[in-house]
Amino acid sequence: MNLKPLFYRLFLLICILGTGGKILFAQNSDSLYISPNNTSTPKQVTVNNIFIVGNEKTRKNIILREMNLAENVTYNWDEFVNLVEADQKKIYNLRLFTTATVTPLFVGEEQVEILVSLKERWYILPSIIFNLADRNFSEWWSNQNRDFSRVNYGIKLDHNNIGGRNEKLRVIGQVGFTQAILLNYTIPYFDKNQLHGLAAKFRYNTNKNIPIKSVGNKQYFYRNPEENILKKTLATSLTYSFRGSFYNFHYFTTGYHNTWIHEDVIQEKPNYFTHDGQKLKYFVASYRYRHDNRDNVSYATHGTMLDASLTKYGIFRNDDIDELEFSIIASKYHKFGDKFHLATGISASAFFSDNQPYTLVRGIGYKPDFIRGYELNVIEGQQLIAHKNSLRYEILDIAYDISDIMPIDEFSMFPIKLYLSGNFDHGYVRDANRLPLNAALTNKYLLGYGLGLDLIGMYDAVFRFEYSVNNMGAGSFFVNVKAPI
Numbered sequence: 001m002n003l004k005p006l007f008y009r010l011f012l013l014i015c016i017l018g019t020g021g022k023i024l025f026a027q028n029s030d031s032l033y034i035s036p037n038n039t040s041t042p043k044q045v046t047v048n049n050i051f052i053v054g055n056e057k058t059r060k061n062i063i064l065r066e067m068n069l070a071e072n073v074t075y076n077w078d079e080f081v082n083l084v085e086a087d088q089k090k091i092y093n094l095r096l097f098t099t100a101t102v103t104p105l106f107v108g109e110e111q112v113e114i115l116v117s118l119k120e121r122w123y124i125l126p127s128i129i130f131n132l133a134d135r136n137f138s139e140w141w142s143n144q145n146r147d148f149s150r151v152n153y154g155i156k157l158d159h160n161n162i163g164g165r166n167e168k169l170r171v172i173g174q175v176g177f178t179q180a181i182l183l184n185y186t187i188p189y190f191d192k193n194q195l196h197g198l199a200a201k202f203r204y205n206t207n208k209n210i211p212i213k214s215v216g217n218k219q220y221f222y223r224n225p226e227e228n229i230l231k232k233t234l235a236t237s238l239t240y241s242f243r244g245s246f247y248n249f250h251y252f253t254t255g256y257h258n259t260w261i262h263e264d265v266i267q268e269k270p271n272y273f274t275h276d277g278q279k280l281k282y283f284v285a286s287y288r289y290r291h292d293n294r295d296n297v298s299y300a301t302h303g304t305m306l307d308a309s310l311t312k313y314g315i316f317r318n319d320d321i322d323e324l325e326f327s328i329i330a331s332k333y334h335k336f337g338d339k340f341h342l343a344t345g346i347s348a349s350a351f352f353s354d355n356q357p358y359t360l361v362r363g364i365g366y367k368p369d370f371i372r373g374y375e376l377n378v379i380e381g382q383q384l385i386a387h388k389n390s391l392r393y394e395i396l397d398i399a400y401d402i403s404d405i406m407p408i409d410e411f412s413m414f415p416i417k418l419y420l421s422g423n424f425d426h427g428y429v430r431d432a433n434r435l436p437l438n439a440a441l442t443n444k445y446l447l448g449y450g451l452g453l454d455l456i457g458m459y460d461a462v463f464r465f466e467y468s469v470n471n472m473g474a475g476s477f478f479v480n481v482k483a484p485i
Contacts, residue, residue: 196242
């Protein structure tokens with residue numbers, strides 16, 4: 001028998017009856033407060049205990065790691081209210097819970113108990129892979145003529161909370177356009193103080209149809225008449241992570257890449273690897289810094305995010321490449337009242353030489369860099385910058401209780417959020433080689449604008465339906481998944 005819900009109700013009742021309290025809502029916070037009859041705001045409060053309910057699987061220390069509030073500590077009132085709201089957001093952004101509520105319960109004039117009430121997600125998610133191999137839905141629909149041979153299918157298993165420690169395991173077996181095997185395991189903390197983590201990844205994939213260049217700012221795919229395998233890639237990596245504060249992460253990664261291509265690819269594009277031979281082998285090392293203080297990591301309406309990395313391709317003398325790349329993503333989200341918010345973000349990347357293997361091609365049109373209105377294009381170069389902006393209005397925010405037809409408690413609530421967005425993006429790609437086949441869009445100012453509807457569903461799944469026009473005069477309807485900024 002699960003006693004936690006019973007304990008929660010009993011504890012709540014004792015607090016109300018014992019203090020003669022009543023329910024109040026703090027300004028600018030969704031958190032629930034139970035306060036004494038004296039409704040004047042206290043100057044300070046002391047946290048006596050922190051109670052956590054609803055964590056059937058997740059260990060208590062994983063939740064406490066996200067909380068700035070601590071037992072037997074006294075806080076100024078304004079600081080306390082801000083910490084309650086911030087801790088609630090951090091716990092939810094673990095992406096382990098469908099709901100997370102931090103509730104202070106007054107047991108005296110300046111004494112509170114903290115109740116963290118959680119509802120866990122379903123952590124083991126076996127699923128059937130059926131997705132498009134192309135960059136986005138519009139690319140497949142328009143440029144690839146809705147070709148179902150360009151579909152990947154297989155089996156994926158995600159376990160997002162192994163042992164209740166927020167460890168993540170992903171196993172993929174995939175066939176179709178890209179045949180692939182992927183293993184990925186992440187442990188966020190392996191030490192007592194929960195500062196240090198590790199992640200290991202192994203990937204092997206093969207392709208019979210590969211992009212080898214862009215023509216007219218669109219990908220050109222090649223397959224030989226015999227339909228041989230044209231590319232094989234093996235990649236492994238090990239990442240050490242350090243989290244010294246709540247919102248700041250440091251990642252140090254080392255790995256190995258080995259890519260083989262068929263001789264027909266070299267005949268079709270002699271400089272595919274920028275060197276002779278059918279193999280590209282190298283070790284890679286990178287440092288990445290991430291600051292993430294958003295209210296929702298899947299679809300933010302408030303907060304900031306900064307992600308910057310420096311990557312060295314080729315570490316040893318025998319490596320087939322010697323490249324250095326810098327990339328950065330910076331986003332800001334600002335609310336205007338209850339319904340409006342502005343999302344603005346810059347993404348940029350730069351190689352420090354003029355020629356890279358095509359496997360390292362960068363440009364607008366490749367994730368995470370895009371400009372709305374140019375979803376059908378790839379604008380390739382060595383340096384790029386894109387500035388994306390969306391002014392959004394919340395149309396709908398509801399949640400349906402479907403427990404009568406859904407026996408699994410983790411899926412019993414069906415939330416729906418809908419936003420109307422006005423979008424404006426612009427950017428620039430520098431192609432040092434000034435390739436004539438792509439000169440129409442490289443080394444030129446690019447912009448796109450339009451309107452869209454953003455739908456956010458269960459487990460923060462995002463679907464975007466947008467009509468955009470670019471400064472070349474082309475307009476079209478586009479369907480995308482995940483938040484653009």
